[in-house]
Amino acid sequence: MRAVSVSALQHVDCPPSTSYRPLARPSLVHRYNVHRPCAAQSWQRTSTSRAVATPDRATEVPPPTLRSPGPARPIPGYDPDTDRVGVLLLNLGGPETLEDVRPFLYNLFADPDIIRLPPAARWLQPAVAWLISTLRAPKSRRGYAAIGGGSPLRAITQEQADALAGALADRAVPARAYVAMRYWAPTTEQAVAALKADRINKLVVLPLYPQFSVSTSGSSLRLLERLLREDAQLAAARHVVIPSWYARPGYVAASCDLIQAELARFPAEADGVEIFFSAHGVPQSYVDEGDPYKEEMEQCVALIMTELAARGWLRPYTDDAIRYLGERRVRGLLAVPISFVSEHIETLEEIDMEYRELAEEVGIKSWGRVPALNTNPVFIADLADAVLEALPYAGSVAGSAVGELDALLETYDRDRRQLPAPIGGWVWGWTRSAETWNGRLAMLALLSVLLLELVTGRGAIGTLLALMPR
């Protein structure tokens, strides 16, 4: 008899759900018909039942269940004679070297979907981004130094793209997969240029975030929409967006396979292993304004727990702190990163190093962490199926009064805020980084002029004239 139970812990405060307003989904959104999630109460700290019998260790981890490609058949929404299919994977991007950290952070904080300033203060966004990125850079740099000097995100995302293209080829749909990062290379601009060069005329847009948030998929889609609109060739191509896919059975199954495999690694004497789900947080105001992220996250955890329970592993209960678990003399803890599908700084540094250390401090003897899905074959196969299921829904951005991407974006972005251009590392000459720095200096100069006016009560020119020697 072994006790296994579940806790849900967010490393950034997760707001309570009371003020969540569901988003009205536009009709283009492909709804997946999956088994209903169990009641979300499993997320709350209510039930504390835990002891369950687990199967014999030798039979604990089933082999991944991969569907083999069937015989050639017409694929709905795919015409092999005319369609040049592209899959655009949207992701966040990460600094590849320690020098990249500050400009990467600048791009992140310059995004109005990450740092939301009131309308009257929007012009200050570059200065605010510069300030926060400068202040945060040393801590972030230490984090990236601890995981080998840079983010693994680019390499892993490219591997996912290659694996997905392979899985689609196996399903008789030759498609190219492109990577578009929001804050670092390869940039969304570069990916869009590649789509154009390859004359892609049917595009499936797949954000690599299982759950939708304005701050992640939303921001990437907003940038993408602008780029597609600006180009006549791409605006005429047909597109479909898969906004979130946390409820897909393949994603849930692959996640459960990985959790089971990790549970099996715990030493037999580590009775009472807890599982905690670790998710990125978003500010409460996002949830208040309709960001579905929190609700999708709760449903996702519930789906995974239901599936694990169905496999005979556990009965869920939740909690929100490693310390609390330590006080309750929990001796085994398994961390499950839930909001992202690749290894990244938070899995490799925050969970593997900081949380692990904390767990040891509070007396948790056995520690495990479920790996990110990365190129897990069940997961990739399921993404390939998602792409095929989305193909018949592809429509043209230019072809309707309100394009499909537009309709999706309408649900959360009524302001149509201007997006800043991303910057790379510092390059000498008349370059984008020079323009950015000139812009920052101009901002500072403007701020100084305004302050001067406030203090002296005179206009800038009057003040300058008064300062001139006579």
Ligand SMILES: C=CC1=C(C)c2cc3[nH]c(cc4nc(cc5[nH]c(cc1n2)c(C)c5CCC(=O)O)C(CCC(=O)O)=C4C)c(C)c3C=C
């Ligand atoms: C679903 C995933 C994510 C959400 C939601 C999210 C929101 C969010 N993030 C920040 C600020 C930062 N994020 C940083 C890195 C980072 N963020 C995510 C995912 C989500 N963010 C990932 C996967 C990564 C790691 C990328 C990598 O290089 O491996 C960082 C930089 C890292 C650091 O300094 O710690 C910041 C800062 C905000 C403010 C926000 C919601 C508004």
Ligand SMILES: [Fe+2]
């Ligand atoms: Fe983040």
